Amino acid sequence: MARTESKMLALGTLAPEFSLLDTISKQTLNLHALNGEKGTVIMFICNHCPFVIHVNPEITKMAIEYRKKGIHFIAISSNDVENYPEDAPQFMRIKAKAENYTFPYLYDEDQSVAKKYDAACTPDFYLFDDKLKLVYRGQLDDSRPGNELPLNGKDLRNAIDNLISGKEIDPMQKPSIGCNIKWKKNS
Structure with missing residues (x-):
């Protein structure tokens, strides 16, 4: 099992916009329709x-708990499905149901969203405030x-609790x- 660290996108970065297929609803969803209050x-x-x-049990639990507090969770898979077919959209949908995901599970087919977020590993976590400014990135x-x-x-x-209560988040x-992330050969 390879161990890769996240690249730690600069705090204060605005969340890059995206429109991606939600493998659960089979609809294309965008960031501004999904962001939390x-x-x-x-x-x-x-x-x-x-x-x-x-980490699946904890992220599922947290998504339910924090949705009531105005924090929305969004999951994105950017892996190369040609070489890792178990990560293909039809299997993402099955996984989401099996894990009881209450959040969208989006497919980044061309890997452009992962590149915009400078994502490096799975899982890679980013917390954005109500203005979609990055306030936390790192481990669960x-x-x-x-x-x-x-x-x-x-x-x-x-980090989420401090964001909700208006306290400073330790940088x-x-x-x-x-x-x-399983990058495509031509990426």
């Missing part, structure tokens, strides 16, 4: 990565497959670690 979490994930499989928490640390989302939860943030 108080903030938006954008996650780059995929079906097969052991790091994503490990310290838990990784096999390290026996609790899966509790503490890093991302702390010292730990990068996420996961599988590298």
Whole structure:
């Protein structure tokens, strides 16, 4: 299992716009239709990565909990499905249902959105405020497959809670670690 760190996009960056296929609803959705009243979490994930499989229960739980507080979650998969067919849209839809995702699971076929966000790994987490300005990027928490640390989302939860309550978010943030995004050969 390869361990790749997120690249840590500069805080204050405006969320790049996108319109992508939602594999759950089978509709094309865009960022401005999906963003939350108080903030938006954008996650780059995929079906097969052991790091994503490990965090799925917590991200599903957090999405339900924070939606009531004005924070929306959006998942995007940008993997090359020619070489990683288990990440194809039809399987994304199955995964979303199996994991009880309550958020859109978008397919970035040409990988342009991952490039705009400078995403490097799965999972890769970004928290944007109500003006779609980046206030947090990094890990969910310290838990990784096999390290026996609790899966509790503490890093991302702390950032979201501070955003909601108007408190400063610590700019010292730990990068996420996961599988590298599976880039197409011509990318």
